[in-house]
Amino acid sequence: MFENLSERLGGVFDRLTKQGALSEEDVKTALREVRVALLEADVSLPVAREFINKVQSKATGSAVTKSITPGQQVVKIVHDALIDTLRGEGEPGDLKIDNPPAAILMVGLQGSGKTTTTGKLAKRLAVREGKKVLMASLDIYRPAAMEQLAILGAQVEVDTLPIVAGESAVQIAKRAKQQATLGGYDVYMLDTAGRLQIDETLMQEVQDVRDAVAPRETLLVVDGLTGQVAVEVAEEFDSKIGISGVVLTRMDGDGRGGAALSMRAVTGKPIKFVGSGEKMDALETFEPERIAGRILGMGD
Ligand SMILES: Nc1nc2c(ncn2[C@@H]2O[C@H](COP(=O)(O)OP(=O)(O)O)[C@@H](O)[C@H]2O)c(=O)[nH]1
Ligand SMILES: [Mg+2]
Missing domain, CATH: 3.40.50.300 (P-loop containing nucleotide triphosphate hydrolases)
Incomplete structure (x- = not known):
């Protein structure tokens, strides 16, 4: 189901992690590509926009760009933001079925x-x-x-x-x-x-x-x-x-x-x-x- 999106993002992050040192501009460029990949996966525009904004503010700070593994840090930030976007309350699969019937x-x-x-x-x-x-x-x-x-x-x-x-x-x-x-x-x-x-x-x-x-x-x-x-x-x-x-x-x-x-x-x-x-x-x-x-x- 996520094959194309996964391939696209894989390409973006491969380049990012291989690059070593990253400028704020490098991160922004990569996130623009992530945004396009999300839209091509048919994610709605406001959701893609908000997602990128959230990631960008975390990923362009000097704590990330000046770190030893900036690329990997960006990937982690995207990963956590994805989970955040997907998650609802409660445990997966939980249903309110107490109180029978x-x-x-x-x-x-x-x-x-x-x-x-x-x-x-x-x-x-x-x-x-x-x-x-x-x-x-x-x-x-x-x-x-x-x-x-x-x-x-x-x-x-x-x-x-x-x-x-x-x-x-x-x-x-x-x-x-x-x-x-x-x-x-x-x-x-x-x-x-x-x-x-x-x-x-x-x-x-x-x-x-x-x-x-x-x-x-x-x-x-x-x-x-x-x-x-x-x-x-x-x-x-x-x-x-x-x-x-x-x-x-x-x-x-x-x-x-x-x-x-x-x-x-x-x-x-x-x-x-x-x-x-x-x-x-x-x-x-x-x-x-x-x-x-x-x-x-x-x-x-
Ligand atoms: N591949 C696949 N087919 C499904 C899935 N769920 C339902 N189908 C098929 O979709 C068709 C319509 O399903 P049905 O349950 O009768 O739909 P209903 O009209 O909403 O009740 C059937 O041929 C199902 O076998 C699924 O998760 N994957
Ligand atoms: Mg039916």
Whole structure:
């Protein structure tokens, strides 16, 4: 995902570390190249600008330029600033699911990976955290979508709410809550319907569901390959629904990585997980240190 960015930055920093003595001007020139590399990775302009400003004020001081290893110090400052840009509160992957049964509402555009991520996350919670999980599909528009979740449920051995034809999304959500309560579940996950574009009907439906179950977590699933569009979608969903975190999917693809870098800074919401494939175990917690290391080509 970060290959191009990583290559570009690697080139800039190689030159910088090889140079030995550095003037303030050398550092500024290098940071201009970093800025271009960020923009080419589809990081939003204000985020790239602020990032460079922050780094520049630290990296051009004489403590750095007059040190024995100025290049390496600049790289470290960039590394730390990347982590800062990426980090949210709390531990990576932490979800508020105490107080059972806790609802997790999964929202996002059609095809972003909601249903797949619901299955992956349910599996993770069940296997790693020993939670009793129930999944329900609220996608009343596509019977195949409900079937898809039921198949995933069987595959990951997590219960799904029985499908009842003719119910509204809110009715299904309430039935899920009831079954989760009666059945002693820790968590119930609501996989909502998506649309190709954000529209009022979709938002209204999701708002109604939200009001009916008061979810502990509302996770927006967005396609990481869409770059800045993913960030715009997140802003939109956050203003209409209120999201607690983001799952970036398709991070196994060769997107430019900008969504990962801009998301937190623009929306204020943390990336909680990244999807890295179609299989049910292709879900990773989003760990700023690792991502920053990967971007700077330092390996995992
Ligand atoms: N490569 C890859 N494919 C994914 C990922 N997440 C979901 N998909 C695929 O994206 C397609 C749409 O996913 P789906 O969960 O049905 O999207 P939904 O419409 O939001 O529910 C499916 O073919 C998934 O297998 C991911 O992290 N990486
Ligand atoms: Mg779906």
